[in-house]
Amino acid sequence: MVAFKIRFDPSAPSPGGDENSRGGYIEQVMEFGGPKPTIHFVILTADLDPEDMAACVTAKVPPGDLALVAFSVHAGGIDQVLIRRE
Secondary structure, eight states: OEEEEEEEETTSOOTTOOTTSOEEEEEEEEEOOOSSOEEEEEEEOTTTOTTOHHHHHHHTSOTTSEEEEEEEEETTEEEEEEEEOO
């Protein structure tokens, strides 16, 4: 899995010169390797659950501590991926 942290700067010009769009840039790139090739990948994010309850309950951590919970299904079982807000 590859994750990108993208920042948007409303005062920066857009690369295409469009006056209506905001300038943005990639601040950080991270790669997370799994132990085995993934068959299926499920991500729980705050977009679908604004209070992070489902993700935190599933991961068994206090609400608000996680940025993302994911499950990687592979031939040997299921791995849980936790990415904390910090």
